[in-house]
Amino acid sequence: MKSFSISISPKWTLAALVLVLFCASLQAQERGNVAKxxxxxxxxxxxxxxxATYGANVARxxxxxxxxxxxxxxxxxxxxxxxxxxxxxxxxKIGISGTYxxxxxxxxxxxxxxxxxxxxxxxxxxxxVITKTKVINGVLIATEIQDMQxxxxxxxxxxSLVIHTYTLRRVLKSCVSGH
Numbered sequence: 019m020k021s022f023s024i025s026i027s028p029k030w031t032l033a034a035l036v037l038v039l040f041c042a043s044l045q046a047q048e049r050g051n052v053a054k055x056x057x058x059x060x061x062x063x064x065x066x067x068x069x070a071t072y073g074a075n076v077a078r079x080x081x082x083x084x085x086x087x088x089x090x091x092x093x094x095x096x097x098x099x100x101x102x103x104x105x106x107x108x109x110x111k112i113g114i115s116g117t118y119x120x121x122x123x124x125x126x127x128x129x130x131x132x133x134x135x136x137x138x139x140x141x142x143x144x145x146x147v148i149t150k151t152k153v154i155n156g157v158l159i160a161t162e163i164q165d166m167q168x169x170x171x172x173x174x175x176x177x178s179l180v181i182h183t184y185t186l187r188r189v190l191k192s193c194v195s196g197h
Contacts, residue, residue: 056158057124063087063193066184073178087193091116099174110135124148140172155194161186
């Protein structure tokens with residue numbers, strides 16, 4: 019039986035390593051581009067915990083918003099705000115309903131109607147960006163959203179900027195089972 023040996027030069031080893039790393043880099047970049055193209059209404063779908071901060075922590079709201087993956091929003095919150103005197107706080111409940119849209123970059127707007135204590139309502143527009151996502155059953159779902167309201171607070175008597183953080187609490191079955 020004849021035996022033979024193959025000798026591989028260090029140059030070929032280096033070339034093969036560079037080729038493998040290049041292909042891996044292209045594959046990772048391609049996956050990143052696919053994810054960017056997948057942002058849509060369906061990405062924002064689930065039951066989100068909603069935390070609002072008014073101005074420099076003048077008031078706070080804790081609540082939830084259910085976003086249906088088709089552009090609809092419903093929810094509610096409890097707001098803790100300054101009371102009638104400097105030493106008191108006022109707790110009130112608000113309702114939330116409206117619509118949202120999302121562009122291919124993961125940015126969007128919410129057009130909301132806020133049901134105020136006492137029976138009144140206010141319209142607000144919020145600009146948002148999806149900051150974290152997760153693929154669940156093959157569907158890209160936003161797990162965190164950050165936003166800022168375009169107009170001063172409609173809830174408290176203050177000209178404060180209102181910002182929200184939305185964190186996915188649970189995925190609705192309709193979000194991942196074929197809209």
